[in-house]
Amino acid sequence: MxxxxxxxxxxxxxxxxxxxxxxxxxxxxxxxxxxxxxxxxxxxxxxxxxxxxxxxxxxxxxxxxxxxxxxxxxxxLAVLRQDPGVASRLRVRELVGFGRFPHSRGRLTPEDDAVVAATLDQFDLTPLKERFVETLSGGQRQRALIAMTVAQAxxxxxxxxxxxxxxxxxxxxxxxxxxxxxxxxxxxxxxxxxxxxxxxxxxxxxxxxxxxxxxxGAPAEIMTPETLDAVFGYRMRVVEVDGRPMALHHL
Missing domain, CATH: 3.40.50.300 (P-loop containing nucleotide triphosphate hydrolases)
Known part of the structure; x- marks a missing residue:
């Protein structure tokens, strides 16, 4: 809680x-x-x-x-910051490995290595694991940062x-x-x-x-034209898609 x-x-x-x-x-x-x-x-x-x-x-x-x-x-708790600073010349696998620091204090165990490998695979980063972070696209870098956070377990x-x-x-x-x-x-x-x-x-x-x-509240309670107007300052049309409310906020 x-x-x-x-x-x-x-x-x-x-x-x-x-x-x-x-x-x-x-x-x-x-x-x-x-x-x-x-x-x-x-x-x-x-x-x-x-x-x-x-x-x-x-x-x-x-x-x-x-x-x-x-x-x-x-x-x-683990946190993904909005604009985290990442050291240069850091490989993707090393960045994700930082997520294990609270558990290993920087000395990765075989268990830590297994968690890092599984997390790299989960986020489609295994082919990029030897790349330096600064060479990644914005989306690839974001996935690597999320993977580091998830690896903290x-x-x-x-x-x-x-x-x-x-x-x-x-x-x-x-x-x-x-x-x-x-x-x-x-x-x-x-x-x-x-x-x-x-x-x-x-x-x-x-x-x-x-x-x-x-x-x-639950999405159904918040996703109403009245509540969204109170939050964002303009009225949106809300429709149901597959049982979930969706806001047509671009119309």
Whole structure:
């Protein structure tokens, strides 16, 4: 369970989050949606302890994120940052191997090697494993970063815009893989810009606007013209496709 209580955030004199409180149950896929500047990535970064809490409390599986030792937290949750810095002259297999650091402290065991190999294969990266990361396309690099995060093998997975740079095929494949992990009992929280991806694959949607929680619920509860208007500022037509609500937001 992820518990967020009375969390606010101010940066450069601007209020980014306003007294946000919510509880995400263990298991399942939660999508964070909202327009640019809604506070989605900021909230995710606070859960992941990528920046310090200013007010309120956040705990993951009962562990307060601001007081838990980093090594313990790294065995509990893994995070994909929106713009992670990657060292030059790093091979793909080495990058994915970094995901095993909380388990091996940098000395990969045969078990770690097996996890890395399986993860490379899962993300169609085996043919690229000896390539340097800087030689990859944007989509290939994104898949490698996601693979590193998945290789950490934590119960909680936090992903900030994981579909960045992915074409339609790999975006669909990734969401299906995340759905399968959620069905297997993992807890996944993902910042998504595509509300239809959220509606198609998420168990619950958390909608933010201007740093405030606007709505939270199952896709059918959030994907209504009225709620989407409250979140994004314009009315969309919502239709049902294969039993799931979809927004025709380009019309």
């Amino acid at each position: 992820i518990r967020i209580e009375n969390v606010s955030l101010t940066r450069g004199g601007a209020r980014i989050l306003h007294d946000v409180s919510l509880t995400l149950p263990k298991g399942g896929l939660t999508a964070l949606i909202g327009p640019n500047g809604a506070g989605k990535s900021s909230l995710l970064s606070l859960i992941a302890r990528l920046q310090p809490l200013q007010t309120g409390r956040i705990s993951v599986e009962g562990l307060p994120v601001d007081a838990t030792p980093g090594r313990v937290l790294a065995r509990t 934590t119960d909680y997975l936090l992903l900030d815009e994981p579909l960045n740079n992915l074409d339609m095929r790999y975006a669909r494949d990734l969401m299906r893989r995340l759905r399968a992990r959620a069905d297997a009992g993992r807890t996944i929280v993902a910042v998504l810009h595509d509300v239809n991806q959220a509606a198609a694959y998420a168990d619950r949607i958390v909608a933010l606007r201007d740093g405030r929680l606007v709505a939270m």
